[in-house]
Amino acid sequence: MRKHALLIAILLLGLVAGCSGGAVSPTPSPSPSPQPTSAQEVPTAAPSASPTASGPATCVAVPLEFEAESRIPPITEADHVHGPADASITLIEYADFQ
Amino acid sequence: MATLRVYLEDTRGEDIRFVYRHLPLISIHDKAVITSEAAEAAGAQGKFWEMHDLLYERQQDWGQFSDDELENRLVEYAEELGLDAERFAKELEEGTYRDKIMADYEAYSQYGQMATPTYVVNNVFYPQMGLHPLVIDAFIGLVLEPPDQYDEVPPEVIDLDKEYTATIRTAKGDIVVELFAEQAPTNVNNFVFLAQDGWYDGQAFFYVEPEFVAQSGDPTNIGLSLPFSGYFCGDEIDPDLTFDEAGMLALYTPAPDRNSSQFFITYTPLPDLNGQYTIIGRVIEGMDVAEGLTPTQPGAEGASPPDVIETILIEEK
Numbered sequence A: 001m002r003k004h005a006l007l008i009a010i011l012l013l014g015l016v017a018g019c020s021g022g023a024v025s026p027t028p029s030p031s032p033s034p035q036p037t038s039a040q041e042v043p044t045a046a047p048s049a050s051p052t053a054s055g056p057a058t059c060v061a062v063p064l065e066f067e068a069e070s071r072i073p074p075i076t077e078a079d080h081v082h083g084p085a086d087a088s089i090t091l092i093e094y095a096d097f098q
Numbered sequence B: 001m002a003t004l005r006v007y008l009e010d011t012r013g014e015d016i017r018f019v020y021r022h023l024p025l026i027s028i029h030d031k032a033v034i035t036s037e038a039a040e041a042a043g044a045q046g047k048f049w050e051m052h053d054l055l056y057e058r059q060q061d062w063g064q065f066s067d068d069e070l071e072n073r074l075v076e077y078a079e080e081l082g083l084d085a086e087r088f089a090k091e092l093e094e095g096t097y098r099d100k101i102m103a104d105y106e107a108y109s110q111y112g113q114m115a116t117p118t119y120v121v122n123n124v125f126y127p128q129m130g131l132h133p134l135v136i137d138a139f140i141g142l143v144l145e146p147p148d149q150y151d152e153v154p155p156e157v158i159d160l161d162k163e164y165t166a167t168i169r170t171a172k173g174d175i176v177v178e179l180f181a182e183q184a185p186t187n188v189n190n191f192v193f194l195a196q197d198g199w200y201d202g203q204a205f206f207y208v209e210p211e212f213v214a215q216s217g218d219p220t221n222i223g224l225s226l227p228f229s230g231y232f233c234g235d236e237i238d239p240d241l242t243f244d245e246a247g248m249l250a251l252y253t254p255a256p257d258r259n260s261s262q263f264f265i266t267y268t269p270l271p272d273l274n275g276q277y278t279i280i281g282r283v284i285e286g287m288d289v290a291e292g293l294t295p296t297q298p299g300a301e302g303a304s305p306p307d308v309i310e311t312i313l314i315e316e317k
Helices: A010-017 B002-015 B032-044 B048-057 B067-080 B085-094 B098-109 B133-144 B185-196 B287-291
Strands: A059-061 A080-082 A089-095 B016-022 B118-121 B164-170 B173-179 B213-216 B231-233 B248-251 B263-266 B279-285 B311-316
Touching: A080 B048, A089 B002, A089 B133, B002 B016, B002 B048, B002 B133, B016 B098, B032 B048, B032 B067, B032 B085, B032 B098, B048 B067, B067 B085, B118 B133, B164 B185, B173 B185, B173 B287, B185 B231, B185 B248, B185 B279, B185 B311, B279 B287
Parallel strands: A089 B016
Antiparallel strands: A059 B231, A080 B016, A089 B118, B164 B173, B164 B311, B173 B279, B213 B263, B248 B263, B248 B279
16 A cells, blocks of 8 residues: 555546536436535346456556646635635635526 | 635634635636735635635536626625625726736746646645545555554565454454355455454444445555555456345445455345455355444535444464
């Protein structure tokens, strides 16, 4: 085991981009609330009657990495800030109100 | 972000600060600029966040207004917040803050994608994994403390001439599973490797739904579909192994060939899942223990604490 540096793999972005309610599969959940899970949200549209054998599989290393964006302007007095200046986490929200 | 802010201040207290930057999506949000100006005008009088929260809270009210109606309503909001309404109205009228807002927008277009809301945690963009506060909170945790991962795929730890069982030990008892090493050698090897290395120890059955499944194997305990183990394994779908009966042990994958550490046990026949998830075993003892796991789901209000895997023991015969 070892710790990796933080850096977002493109693959991950591609993987999660297709997911609706969170880190999950892109199907309607039986539950109305936006669940950040899981097997309940599996595709149910086309149960395949006779799945074909896929044979032995291989594994591939995919480090979970996150990369900081260096071009984000530093926080200044012109920013609207809520919370202590020495907080270890700074969450920037880019948004509008509509 | 009012709801998210309340949630994160509750979980993270003084450890977090929030910064709001304008990203008016002018092509699809016709009232984005004027409402951003209202927040700025309130901010000029020291009440940015109050106006920010009010605008989100009353989105339904003002969304349908014409431009004139909206401006009047915004002035009413300013009065409600105890602002100098005259100054506020004048600044909206004159577009005092429009340049500042558009400067935020222009700057952002140099490095970010145009989507709202977009979150950035310590300068790391939050991937589009949904807006559930629980998931965002988990992401913050990952940025602060990168998970331990393997930097290689699992070594071969099973012998295909032998038979394997896994005993999933919980405070409520043992769930014993025969493993299908012959039909799913790579994924059984993956599971056995993780179990023997203690990967699952202390992880929760974070998603348990009676008549459906019990799921575990995500160190964040919320079902993020990330390769926490540090690798993905391909699917091994054997047509002879199906979810037509209850008690199957399968790896959870968010997309084809993305098996990692997450797994689930089925409570009932679920033929809809056939062909989509790699079945690696079947419960042979302790189905009553599996069925006795506390129903829960991530983020559910008032949910009981989930059951925890003490360890998973592998036996070779």
